[in-house]
Amino acid sequence: MRIKIINPNTTRSMTEKMAAAARAVAAPGTEIVAVSPAGGPASIEGHHDEAIATIGLLEEIRAGEREGFDGYVVACFGDPGLLAAREVARGPVVGVAEAAMHVASLVAPGFSVVTTLGRTRGQAAHLAERYGMARFCRRVRAAEIEVLALEDDATGAYARILGECRAALAEDEAGAIVLGCAGMTDLAARLQADLGVPVIDGVTAAVKLVESLVGLGLATSKRGELAPPLPKTYSGPLAHLSPGADIP
Ligand code: 2AL
Numbered sequence: 001m002r003i004k005i006i007n008p009n010t011t012r013s014m015t016e017k018m019a020a021a022a023r024a025v026a027a028p029g030t031e032i033v034a035v036s037p038a039g040g041p042a043s044i045e046g047h048h049d050e051a052i053a054t055i056g057l058l059e060e061i062r063a064g065e066r067e068g069f070d071g072y073v074v075a076c077f078g079d080p081g082l083l084a085a086r087e088v089a090r091g092p093v094v095g096v097a098e099a100a101m102h103v104a105s106l107v108a109p110g111f112s113v114v115t116t117l118g119r120t121r122g123q124a125a126h127l128a129e130r131y132g133m134a135r136f137c138r139r140v141r142a143a144e145i146e147v148l149a150l151e152d153d154a155t156g157a158y159a160r161i162l163g164e165c166r167a168a169l170a171e172d173e174a175g176a177i178v179l180g181c182a183g184m185t186d187l188a189a190r191l192q193a194d195l196g197v198p199v200i201d202g203v204t205a206a207v208k209l210v211e212s213l214v215g216l217g218l219a220t221s222k223r224g225e226l227a228p229p230l231p232k233t234y235s236g237p238l239a240h241l242s243p244g245a246d247i248p
Pocket of ligand 1: 009076116120147180182
């Protein structure tokens with residue numbers, strides 16, 4: 001099985017971290033390919049970043065369909081473009097936020113999300129509502145760390161995230177922690193060892209969910225809302241994304 005992980009930001013070091021984490025949990029016989037779009041924001045920390053990053057994400061999904069991937073992971077915690085990607089892809093497409101929240105709900109009665117900047121807390125809360133996860137999500141917390149600071153050990157990111165996780169366990173009645181950024185994937189095992197509760201990283205959770213869905217012979221339903229985009233002409237610089245009859 002071939003799974004394509006799309007990091008919608010353009011920071012290659014983060015994409016490589018995700019590839020390593022995914023390969024560490026992937027089943028024998030699963031090939032992991034991790035990519036970033038050719039252009040777009042280096043980090044995604046708000047609605048505007050997310051909207052721009054969605055174009056590159058969809059380009060990578062369309063390329064993935066030509067390359068014959070079995071399933072996809074949208075590897076940014078805002079799950080940007082998730083439903084649009086599902087319109088385009090034949091196989092399953094799983095977002096890291098939805099994967100992490102669903103998996104957390106299976107191992108604890110409630111979880112807290114620990115994310116990067118406070119301004120992204122609303123986005124995570126909206127997703128919890130949209131996914132029916134609000135009843136499990138005790139609180140969304142921010143360590144007030146910029147996404148790119150996760151790429152630099154000297155920023156003290158780990159200690160700040162650990163402190164916020166400890167506060168979640170002390171104050172939120174959370175039994176598990178959901179990491180609110182795909183760039184935290186390399187911290188999950190260390191945090192889990194330090195905290196003694198399940199710490200869920202969405203990248204690895206999403207890879208295992210895609211493997212499960214493909215293994216069960218399940219693909220994205222093309223009946224109704226997630227049918228391929230209607231063929232039409234898009235104009236200007238986005239003309240190459242015009243949905244055609246053959247390639248979605
Ligand atoms: C993210 C993420 O997962 N990747 C990125 O660039 N921004 N999310 C976040 N809350 O910071």
